[in-house]
Amino acid sequence: MSAETAATEAERDARALHDDGHPIAPAEIAIGVIIGRTSEFFDFFVYAIASVLVFPKLVFPHLDPLQGTLWSFAIFALAFAARPVGTMIFSTIDRAYGRGAKLTIALFLLGGSTAAIAFLPSYESAGIGAALLLALFRMGQGVALGGSWDGLASLLAINAPEGKRGWYAMIPQLGAPLGLIVASLLFMFLIAALPAADFLDWGWRYPFFVAFAINVVALFARLRIVVTPEYARLFEDRDLEPAPLTETLRLEWRIIIMGAFAPLASFAMFHMVTVFPLSWVFLFTEETPVRFLMIEAIAAMVGVLAIIASGYLADRVGRRTLLGATAAAIAVFSGFAPQLLAAGEVGEAVFMILGFLILGLSFGQSSGALSSNFSPRHRYTGSALTTDLAWLFGAGFAPMVALWLSSEFGLLAAGGYLLSGAICTLVALWWNRELARTID
Numbered sequence: 001m002s003a004e005t006a007a008t009e010a011e012r013d014a015r016a017l018h019d020d021g022h023p024i025a026p027a028e029i030a031i032g033v034i035i036g037r038t039s040e041f042f043d044f045f046v047y048a049i050a051s052v053l054v055f056p057k058l059v060f061p062h063l064d065p066l067q068g069t070l071w072s073f074a075i076f077a078l079a080f081a082a083r084p085v086g087t088m089i090f091s092t093i094d095r096a097y098g099r100g101a102k103l104t105i106a107l108f109l110l111g112g113s114t115a116a117i118a119f120l121p122s123y124e125s126a127g128i129g130a131a132l133l134l135a136l137f138r139m140g141q142g143v144a145l146g147g148s149w150d151g152l153a154s155l156l157a158i159n160a161p162e163g164k165r166g167w168y169a170m171i172p173q174l175g176a177p178l179g180l181i182v183a184s185l186l187f188m189f190l191i192a193a194l195p196a197a198d199f200l201d202w203g204w205r206y207p208f209f210v211a212f213a214i215n216v217v218a219l220f221a222r223l224r225i226v227v228t229p230e231y232a233r234l235f236e237d238r239d240l241e242p243a244p245l246t247e248t249l250r251l252e253w254r255i256i257i258m259g260a261f262a263p264l265a266s267f268a269m270f271h272m273v274t275v276f277p278l279s280w281v282f283l284f285t286e287e288t289p290v291r292f293l294m295i296e297a298i299a300a301m302v303g304v305l306a307i308i309a310s311g312y313l314a315d316r317v318g319r320r321t322l323l324g325a326t327a328a329a330i331a332v333f334s335g336f337a338p339q340l341l342a343a344g345e346v347g348e349a350v351f352m353i354l355g356f357l358i359l360g361l362s363f364g365q366s367s368g369a370l371s372s373n374f375s376p377r378h379r380y381t382g383s384a385l386t387t388d389l390a391w392l393f394g395a396g397f398a399p400m401v402a403l404w405l406s407s408e409f410g411l412l413a414a415g416g417y418l419l420s421g422a423i424c425t426l427v428a429l430w431w432n433r434e435l436a437r438t439i440d
Contacts, residue, residue, distance in 0.1 A: 030171045032225040037175025038182075039211075039218035040148065043114050043141065045183035046207045048275045048399075050117075051076050052282055053187070053289055054204045058122050059130045066407055069279055073400035075135050076275075079142030080396030084388040086146020087245070091381060093147070094242040099226045104219060106147030111215035113140030118208035149384040166314025166322075170307050170364035177303040177360070180274060180296065183207065188293040248381045255373045259386035260393055261428040263366030265327040267394025268421030270363060272338070273299070273355035275399040276414065280341050280406060281348060292348065299352035306360020319365045320429060326362035327425040333358055334418035338411040366390075394421060 055075075056068030063071065086106070094102040116137045123130050186207050194203040249256065278296065281287045314322045333355065340351035374382040398417070405413035 032221050033172045034174055035221040036218050037172050038178045039214045041176045041179025042183050042214055043211045045180045046211050049183060049187050050204055052279045059134055061123050065283055070400055075138050077396045078135055078138045080392045082139040082142030083146040086143035087384050087388055090147030091242045091245060100223055106144050107215050107219045110141060110144035111212040113137045114208050115212040118205040146388060163315060166319055167311035170311035173307050173364050177300040180300045184293045184297040188290050192290050243378045243381045248378045252374055252378050252382045256382055256386050258428050260389035261424050263390050264394040265330045265422040265425035266362040266366035267390055268398055268418055269330050269359045271395050271398035272418050273359055276402045277341055279403050295349055295352050299356040302353050303356035303360040306357050307364035310361045310364030314365050322365050324429050327422045329358050331419055331422035334415040338415040342411060
C-alpha cells in the first residue's frame with residue numbers, strides 16, 4: 001500500500017495545501033522538531049513536578065511523605081513501560097492509515113490523558129480509585145508517547161549538511177530544557193500566587209490544561225511537515241517507512257540493544273538533575289519549592305546552552321568521542337555532586353548548574369547515536385524502538401530508585417546509581433565496534 005493510498009482525507013488535503021514545489025529545508029524541520037519535543041517534555045515535566053508536590057498529598061495522604069512520593073514515582077514509571085506498547089499499536093495504524101492519522105490520534109491521546117489528570121479525584125473522595133485512575137492516565141500518556149514518534153529527527157539527520165551531523169542531532173534535544181523551563185516557571189507562579197490549600201485543591205490542575213493546548217499547537221506544527229510531498233517521497237523510498245516490529249527486532253536487534261544502552265549515562269543523569277533533586281529538597285530540607293523551581297529553570301537555561309555547544313563540539317571531535325567523554329564526566333560527577341544537595345542553598349545551586357552543564361553536553365548527542373547504522377527500511381521503526389528502550393532502562397525508574405537509595409543509604413548511594421549508567425554507556429561504546437567506525 002502506497003503512502004498516498006494509506007493517507008487519510010485530511011492528510012491528502014494538508015499535503016495539497018503545502019505542495020508548493022520546494023523541498024523541505026532543514027530549518028523548517030528543525031522548527032517542527034523543537035515545537036514537538038518541547039510539547040512532549042512540557043507534558044513530562046508537568047507530571048513529574050506534580051508527582052513530587054501534589055500526588056503524594058492528593059492520592060497517597062494515608063502514607064508518610066516519603067512513601068507517598070515513592071508510590072507516586074512508581075506510577076510515574078508506568079509511562080515508560082507503556083511506551084513500547086504504544087510504538088507497537090501505532091506502527092500498525094501508521095502502516096494502515098498513514099502518518100497523519102497516527103500522529104493525530106497519538107497526540108490527542110497524549111493531550112486527553114494529560115487533561116484527564118486535571119480532573120483527578122482525591123483519595124478522600126475516591127479512595128484507592130484515585131491511584132488507579134492516575135495509573136490509567138499515566139499509561140495513556142506512555143502509549144501516546146510511543147505513537148507520537150514522527151520520524152522528524154531522522155528526517156532532520158537525512159537532510160543535515162555534510163559535516164553538521166552533530167549540530168543537527170542536538171536540535172531535537174533542546175525540547176527537554178525548554179519544556180522544563182516553562183513547566184517550572186508555571187508551577188512556581190501558581191505556588192507563589194495561591195494559598196497552599198487552593199494550590200492543592202485546584203491550582204495544580206491548570207498546567208495540565210495548558211499542556212493539552214500546547215499539544216494541539218504542536219500537532220499542527222508537526223503535521224505541516226509530515227504531510228509534505230518531500231516527506232511522503234522519503235516515506236515511499238523506505239527511508240522513513242514503518243517496518244514490521246518483529247522483522248525489525250529480528251534483523252536489527254544488536255543495534256537496538258546498543259542504541260538503548262549507549263545513552264544510558266545521559267538518560268540517568270537527566271532524572272538525577274530534574275525530578276530527583278526536587279523530591280529530595282522537598283522532603284529532606286527546609287527549602288521552599290518556589291526557590292528550587294527557580295534554580296531548576298535557571299539551570300535548564302544553562303542546559304540549553306550546553307546542548308547547543310554539544311553540536312559544535314561533536315562536529316569537531318566526533319559524537320562517539322563526546323559521548324565517551326561526557327560519560328566519564330558523569331562518572332566523576334556521581335562521586336561527589338549528589339552530596340551537594342545536603343550542603344545548603346549554595347550547594348543545591350552548584351549541583352543543578354554543574355549537572356545541567358554536563359547533562360547538556362551529553363544529552364545533546366545521546367539521541368539516535370546509532371540511527372545511521374540501521375538499514376533504510378528499518379531506520380524509522382528501529383529508531384523508535386531504541387528511543388523507547390533507552391528511556392525505559394535509563395530513566396523510567398531513576399527517580400524512584402534514586403530517592404529510595406538516598407533515603408535508605410544516603411546521597412552517596414544515589415551517586416552510585418548514576419555511576420552505573422555511566423559505566424553502561426562506556427561499555428556500550430567500547431563493545432560496539434561498528435559504532436566506533438560509523439558514528440563520527
